[in-house]
Amino acid sequence: MISEEGRGKGKNKREIEEEENLETMHRRLIDNLGAYLLLGDKVREAMLRVPRHKFVPEYEQRAAYMDRPLDIGHGQTISAPHMVAIMCELLELLEGHKVLEIGTGSGYNAAVMGEIVGQNGHIYTVERIEALANFAKENLNKTGYKNVTVVLEDGSMGYSECAPYDRIIVTCAAPYIPEPLLEQLKSGGIMVIPVGDYFQELYKVKKDIKGRIHKKRKGEVIFVPLLGKHGFRKGLEC
Ligand code: SAM
Numbered sequence: 001m002i003s004e005e006g007r008g009k010g011k012n013k014r015e016i017e018e019e020e021n022l023e024t025m026h027r028r029l030i031d032n033l034g035a036y037l038l039l040g041d042k043v044r045e046a047m048l049r050v051p052r053h054k055f056v057p058e059y060e061q062r063a064a065y066m067d068r069p070l071d072i073g074h075g076q077t078i079s080a081p082h083m084v085a086i087m088c089e090l091l092e093l094l095e096g097h098k099v100l101e102i103g104t105g106s107g108y109n110a111a112v113m114g115e116i117v118g119q120n121g122h123i124y125t126v127e128r129i130e131a132l133a134n135f136a137k138e139n140l141n142k143t144g145y146k147n148v149t150v151v152l153e154d155g156s157m158g159y160s161e162c163a164p165y166d167r168i169i170v171t172c173a174a175p176y177i178p179e180p181l182l183e184q185l186k187s188g189g190i191m192v193i194p195v196g197d198y199f200q201e202l203y204k205v206k207k208d209i210k211g212r213i214h215k216k217r218k219g220e221v222i223f224v225p226l227l228g229k230h231g232f233r234k235g236l237e238c
Contacts, residue, residue, distance in 0.1 A: 027048065029066075033081060037085055045115075050111045052081065055139045056078055072135065077224060079109060088109075090204050090218060095116070095118045096118065097117045097167055099122070100159055100181075101113070101123060102125075102172065103155065107135075107137070107139045110123045114147045118147070119146075122147050123149070124151060124159050126153050126158075128155065130152055133150050155226070156174070157229055158178070165186060165189060170226060172225055174232075175231065175232055176230075177203070178230035181230075182207070185207045187210070189206070190204065192205070194221045197232070202219055203218065204216045
C-alpha cells in the first residue's frame with residue numbers, strides 16, 4: 001500500500017539505497033518461498049505488497065527479509081514468512097471475507113490478509129499485550145491498512161462483538177481448540193490453529209453448513225503459547 005511517488009520522498013542517497021536493497025531482498029524472499037511452497041498468486045502478491053521491514057523494530061529491519069521469526073519485544077515474535085504464507089494458503093482467503101486473527105503481534109500477518117480480503121473485507125485482530133497492540137496499530141497506520149482493526153483483549157475468548165467470521169487464524173499455540181472460536185466461525189468457515197504445548201500441530205478446521213466440525217492435521221509447528229481463559233495459564237497472574 002506504499003505508492004510509487006511516496007517511495008524515496010524526502011530521503012538522502014544512503015536511505016534510498018537502503019530502501020532499494022530491502023526491496024531486492026523482499027522480492028528474492030518471496031521468489032524463494034514460491035520455489036518450495038505451493039504459493040498461489042493472491043498470497044504471493046499480498047506478501048510482495050506488504051513491507052515486512054516496517055513491522056519489526058528498527059534493530060531487526062536488516063533481517064526482515066530472512067525467512068525466520070524475529071523478535072518484536074515482550075518475549076514475542078513476528079512469525080517466519082513461510083509460516084504466514086502456509087497459514088494464509090490454508091485459510092483459502094477471498095476478497096470480502098471477514099477474518100478474526102488471534103495474536104496480532106506486529107500486525108504483519110493481519111496486513112497480508114488485509115491485502116487479500118481488500119476494502120470490502122475486514123480483519124479483526126486481537127492482542128493481549130497492550131504495548132504490542134499499540135506497536136501493531138502504529139505499523140498498520142504508517143503502511144496504510146485501514147481494513148484492519150486491532151483489539152486489546154484475551155483472544156482465547158474470540159471477539160464476539162463482530163462474529164461470526166468467514167475465517168479465523170490463531171498465531172499462537174492453544175492447548176485445545178477454544179469453544180468460543182468454534183462458535184464464532186461461520187458455517188462453511190475455516191479456522192487455522194496450532195495446538196499443543198511442547199509438540200505442536202497445525203490444524204485446519206472446517207465448520208460445514210450443518211455446523212459439524214472437521215479437523216485435519218497440517219504438520220508440526222512451533223509457536224509462542226496462547227495465554228488466557230481458553231489458553232495456557234502459565235505466566236498469567238491469577
Ligand atoms: N501474527 C503476528 C504477527 O504478524 O506479527 C505474530 C504473532 S506472535 C507469534 C503471537 C502473539 O499472540 C503474541 O503477540 C502474543 O502476545 C499473542 N497472544 C498470546 N495469547 C493471546 C491471547 N489470549 N489473546 C491475544 N493474543 C495473544
